[in-house]
Amino acid sequence: MPLNFTAIDFETANSSPASACSVGLVKIRAGRVAERASWFIQPPVGHDAFLEWNTRIHGIVAADVVGAKGWAEQYADIVAFADGDVLVAHNARFDMGVIAGGCAATGTPLADHHSLCSLQVARKTYTLESYRLPMAARAAGHEGFAHHDAAADAEACAAIVVHAAQLHRADTVEALGAATRVHVTPVRPREEKPRTAAPQPRLSRRPMVFSD
Template identity: 60%
Template structure:
């Protein structure tokens, strides 16, 4: 497959993984950005308290998301945007945890995604003192963006993966993960199926 993926970044209202309040998406096809999206999200009741610390980091307030769609309403749009793409995120465990936590909080099925972590790709591509998103993005030639703005962070994440792919001469995401020895993760039904195949009765024979 060519270098196709969707970079994703979430901001949250508090420490709860279900408290997504903003998401940025950048679709990459054949190594080029072809579409972008950004939505504010109204966190579900019980996860909707905005902590002072989080607001200080991303600047999003309860007033900004009061009329925004909830996760249950937004999820179909997110899935339509990403299509069959693999997801890429910087410190992907956090962002995949938000998808899982937000879906479970509203009683929605966790969507089926494979994903790769750009933080891990950066660690195996560059020699840096820090692999935080702004530093890794600078190594990829992507500078002067607003860190903790979800769309800008997704743009930076996409830039890292595209640059790393060119540097490793990898023509698709699967090959890049193989070259850099980065694990391809999964959430949703695909993750359940793969876990069953590894640990189920057939795996013991």
Template identity: 60%
Template structure:
């Protein structure tokens, strides 16, 4: 199997899309993870409040991101890691919303990522009661993992896409989208108000 892509997952400090506080990235080549990266992100001050509920979910606190790079400073590394890959994320609307919102809040150029949602792929691939990440990953044969850890979540997402490609008999993400009746989306910037 030659399926190549990058899986991504963000954790946020609060409910605002521009409050990214962690990212996990997994590069997949021929259906196998070949490189991993993760780092903390310091949210912009105007979106930097860490809500109790978010901390309870992912365990990241304000003190942990105090010395981390902000969105604009880490964005080139994120873009370099993805390169020309198609990006996949579990509930991609959320993760791509984080990219859009964070770029808008920091007046940074929005990368034009092409992306596919593994929740949607899961719905077209597995007959399971819920397509939440732990259940979809289990259906893909991926073992237990630390859910809401950005790197662990991106690896679980990668397992779903790789397994779905096998089940659908395709060898790239574009063909997987077509086989499941989905479309690759392209990330677009939030229009600036003049």
């Protein structure tokens, strides 16, 4: 079987996993980029406050998502783009948490997803001082991209997995997971009811890192 998967990256408005404000998607077919997509997302009510720290990281402000579709309207597009692929993300726990969080907050049924973490794959493949996305991507020969742009980050993540698969002589995502002992895991739903209020998240005195 060829190396097929979809790399995905989210940026969030605040610390809520339901506050996705941007998504980037890159489809890999036979180890090569076959398709790219990205768009803004309007976070759901109750999760839609844009915190200063998050904006400093990705540069997205509330005005940027005005007119964008919300999670409930856009999730079907994400599912259709992935088309049953394993979802690959750098720090997949964060990005899969965004999927589960967005579905929980909007009452949207969670589709059947499985994921592989490129951060964990990089740790089992390279010897680096840091395994953050720019450093791991550089080890894979992919550099000079706009970190924290969702589309660029998804492509960097894809480059890591393609390169790692070549080094481990793995022809599928599942084979790469077996070679690196990084599990392909199902995405679990979150237990959360849709919110109707819109409380302002409290500011932190120091920035929180939400993804790599």
